[in-house]
Amino acid sequence: MSLLTAYPEVLASVPLVAQDLPAADFSDTPWWLSLFKAFLLFVYVMISVVIVIWFERRVIGRMQQRPGPNRLGPLGILQTTADGIKLFLKEDVTPKGADKLMFYAAPLIVASLAFVSFAIIPLGGDVQMFGHTTPLQLTDTPVAVLLVLAVAGVSAYGFVLAGWSSGSTYPLLGGLRSTAQVISYEIAMGLSLVAVFLYAGSMSTSQIVEAQQQSTVLGIPLWYIVPLFFSFVVYVITMIGETNRLPFDLAEGEGELGGGFHTEYSSMKFGMFFLGEYINMFTVSALATTLFLGGWHAPWPLNVLFDGALDSGWWGLLWFTAKMWGFIFFYVWVRGSLPRVRYDQFMALGWKILIPLSLVWVVAVMLIRSAQEGYFGEGRWVTVLTLGGIGVFVLIGILLWDRYAQRRAAAREEAQEVPEEIDPFADGYPVPPMPGQRLVEPRPAVEQARPVTVAAGHRDGDDPGTDRTTEEERRG
């Protein structure tokens, strides 16, 4: 930053890669067409949700070697309809201790905000609609992606309000977890998006999609999943955390919280949360498609075939939907493969790994972009030198970290001693051991007759420190 402010002529001399403004042209879109597009978008999202609930259950069924829902309609496709009707007809219970207003408002917040983010997602290129040429995108702004983050932040209110207003313990815990989760993962998510902004030179979704179409050879577009693979990985992890999905569904962990923030909700109020959660899945998947997978543009061989005929107009909707459903499948796949993580592990992953690494990555991307754009001077070697510099820096960092970790492991070994043994039944009733204490292990009846030689018997094998040393030796 100081570089740019100190040498304004540098900034002026280098043209930016792309315009900051949206690439989508809304000049030929009257208000009623926007309204119509909003309606179409609503239908698109709702149908997607209906299909995904069935899709998820079918796919996860196959992953567990069972057929999944297959009773209603061909392949059970009407299952979601039946579930929806069931939700409608169920009794709507409001707990006595609930804060009525907030209890009603929370599901509305979650469900309605879930639709908002989809407004800025480009589903396709320019199409003809009622004699007007309009992009398949409801709207776009120069800060469109920030809008998604903002909406995600606000919808966290829905979860925490739901948890709090239920007037019950588990929902409160679930709501708090959900808030902490959404907020802490939004930081890492935002940082992973910064790299995209640096590459695209814009936060407008349509502009980002266009920026990814700059091809290298043979018309192969350089989608940001390739240069920003690390950002992509971080985004995928955070998007699962952000949407409260397995393995990060701590806010509604059935085993721990009996359903989390929506424990006390029933009937359509629960349905709203259900709906909102699935729409959020689509939103983050759509954003991932837009930011990393070239948005609505066709994958490589198809985008140059037939003079690009498959890469324009309504075709974009197909490619976009296919890519988005790829992410949805990944969601289901993750759910079928991974168990729920512990809450502290989850937070440690977010704060101690994803955020610091994302910060380092963003700085690296910043330096690379500066070199590419010529802020470090002209010449073909500048970029290479910058890359080399970053590499050396990262290597030094890894070495330092490794030494630090080794020293810490050694220190922990030193500190490890055989804990004092206590008899848990000394006072007549069982007590758990305090930190640094150890229980007298129960012995089989045969051995009880013999004199107990605790100290001699345990010290040899029970010391974990010695085991770790052998581990280290073997590795090193």
Next chain:
Amino acid sequence: MADPTEPHTDEPARTHADSTPARRGETAPEGGKKEPGLLGQLFAPVAGFGVTFGTMFRKVPTQEYPEVKRPTAPRFHGRHQLNRHPDGLEKCVGCELCAWACPADAIYVEGADNTDDARFSPGERYGRVYQINYLRCIFCGLCIEACPTRALTMTNEYELADSERAPLIYEKHQLLAPLRPDMLTPPFPMAEGMEERDYYRGKVTGATRGQQDYVEQRDARRDEPDADADADAAQVEARS
């Protein structure tokens, strides 16, 4: 690890030096399991994803039960059946051995004497009342072992559920094997020139001409609104 639940006799002798080589052996390549290659090690943390993805393309073992019924094992213990001799006479002689053998007390039998007018089985006696209570039956098959005439066997039919208790007490007419086309409906006399033991020797292979005639006459008499035949018919109806 000095595991107290493990019965060792030489605990003080177990030293660090002893346990280390054993532990080394666990991860050594000759330890049986093959060491994964570089690629395998690289993808080991996400190997579970491969498992779930691969499972998607495996055969689903689910049985679509009510629509598709899978045949049972041939000797599956299902609902009981009271068998018949080849001419249609019942095999059950009303001896109650099945009821005595039953550990769950699920079988109730009342025997009665065969008469010349109404013969239901070869020999002296037949089972007039035969009930199996499927609320009690444990399908152990001891009744089948006890049956001296092979009258009682088990079928492979297993759909024996009901929402009420009474229909689960199966009566004789529900348990009797259906008549094959060449069989006649008891009561009718034994085949001419045969006695009880001939039935068990397999000498009777089907209904004889005389038996068929008897049954035809009997049925014709029953159809007539005759006073003295009415009593017979009522008896026949009640017993078959």
